[in-house]
Amino acid sequence: MSTEKAARRLMLGAWVLLACLGAACEGEVGPPRGRLDLEAPPRAGFEGVADALQPHCGTLDCHGQFMRNLRLYGGRGLRLDAAATPSEGETTPAEYEATYWSTISLEPETLSEVVASGGAQPERTILVRKARGTTRHKGGALMKPGDDLDRCMLAWLAGDNARDACFNASRWGAPEAP
Amino acid sequence: MGPPAPPLPGPWLRRAALVTLLGQLAVLAAAGGCNDFIVLDPSRRNAIAALGPEEPAVPVGARHRAGQPCGVCHVEGGTAPPFRYAGTVYRDSASVEAMPDVEVDFIDEAGRRFVTQTNCAGNFYVKPAELPGTGPVWVSVRATDLPYTMESPIHREISCTTCHRDPAGPASAGHVFLSEDVASGSPPLRGCGPADEEAR
Numbered sequence: 001m002s003t004e005k006a007a008r009r010l011m012l013g014a015w016v017l018l019a020c021l022g023a024a025c026e027g028e029v030g031p032p033r034g035r036l037d038l039e040a041p042p043r044a045g046f047e048g049v050a051d052a053l054q055p056h057c058g059t060l061d062c063h064g065q066f067m068r069n070l071r072l073y074g075g076r077g078l079r080l081d082a083a084a085t086p087s088e089g090e091t092t093p094a095e096y097e098a099t100y101w102s103t104i105s106l107e108p109e110t111l112s113e114v115v116a117s118g119g120a121q122p123e124r125t126i127l128v129r130k131a132r133g134t135t136r137h138k139g140g141a142l143m144k145p146g147d148d149l150d151r152c153m154l155a156w157l158a159g160d161n162a163r164d165a166c167f168n169a170s171r172w173g174a175p176e177a178p
Numbered sequence: 179m180g181p182p183a184p185p186l187p188g189p190w191l192r193r194a195a196l197v198t199l200l201g202q203l204a205v206l207a208a209a210g211g212c213n214d215f216i217v218l219d220p221s222r223r224n225a226i227a228a229l230g231p232e233e234p235a236v237p238v239g240a241r242h243r244a245g246q247p248c249g250v251c252h253v254e255g256g257t258a259p260p261f262r263y264a265g266t267v268y269r270d271s272a273s274v275e276a277m278p279d280v281e282v283d284f285i286d287e288a289g290r291r292f293v294t295q296t297n298c299a300g301n302f303y304v305k306p307a308e309l310p311g312t313g314p315v316w317v318s319v320r321a322t323d324l325p326y327t328m329e330s331p332i333h334r335e336i337s338c339t340t341c342h343r344d345p346a347g348p349a350s351a352g353h354v355f356l357s358e359d360v361a362s363g364s365p366p367l368r369g370c371g372p373a374d375e376e377a378r
Contacts, residue, residue, distance in 0.1 A: 061335035079348035174316030
């Protein structure tokens with residue numbers, strides 16, 4: 001076979017391959033099919049959960065930042081109102097609302113499955129895995145199974161409200177000096 | 179006639195030497211010159227560039243770059259010795275007069291404590307070995323009996339300035355200050371003198 005013939009065959013093969021790839025990429029484009037119904041943990045009582053998250057996760061050097069996908073607002077961290085600062089004022093209703101939507105939008109399908117199963121296997125959510133430090137988390141482990149923040153979060157995922165645990169977690173502060 | 183000259187290396191050997199030399203030059207160029215052999219990622223390089231030049235009147239050391247984000251350079255793998263925490267303390271929320279001789283008190287979750295003092299430029303720093311661990315840490319500043327305590331813990335940030343920069347806004351609490359009460363009897367301001375040369 002001459003060199004010219006081989007080159008022609010090679011070029012033909014390349015065109016055939018390109019046509020096959022084009023056909024493989026062809027997909028059905030049209031309007032979205034149906035609607036996706038998801039379950040979310042309760043909005044009622046979320047204020048206590050947000051307050052518990054604030055010192056553990058929502059400080060300005062962690063999730064109290066605009067560039068985070070899990071973005072936590074609060075009176076001691078990132079403010080929603082452009083005129084507010086972290087050094088004054090309580091968390092506003094709008095900030096609780098924004099934190100709620102940010103938290104449930106993180107992994108909606110998985111969160112829905114956990115909520116639908118009454119909070120079973122909460123470690124399915126990245127929210128719990130990151131907070132417990134069982135998946136890579138730059139902020140490390142912020143809660144241990146059974147501690148106040150853990151009980152607060154897990155009760156919320158189960159559609160319940162662990163008010164006392166959430167309150168205690170929100171009061172987290174410096175230990176007594178030895 | 180003397181002994182015969184040794185044979186010249188073959189062309190492949192000369193080519194290999196040339197390639198090695200060019201490779202070494204490329205590494206030097208990427209490192210930004212002989213004085214700075216640390217290869218930085220572009221975002222870090224940009225952050226360092228954004229700091230601007232040193233103040234000519236302030237020697238490079240513990241008193242330099244007051245109010246700037248220390249952790250841009252003073253970080254593990256950075257261009258200067260790493261700090262765990264560092265910053266500058268000012269007199270009050272309204273003024274940018276740096277406060278010397280302020281106690282900066284850190285305590286971590288395990289109860290480990292480290293206390294340092296601001297120098298004449300208002301700067302302080304904590305080395306990683308002085309407060310080992312990975313946080314969180316609570317901090318207070320004091321010049322009198324009444325400490326001023328930050329309500330939120332520090333989780334991972336080295337530089338106070340990252341969260342405490344001016345002007346205060348939705349994502350910044352404004353500069354670190356000693357007291358909200360201007361007339362609270364804080365120590366007098368003073369300039370830097372010869373005694374401060376050795377201070378940390």
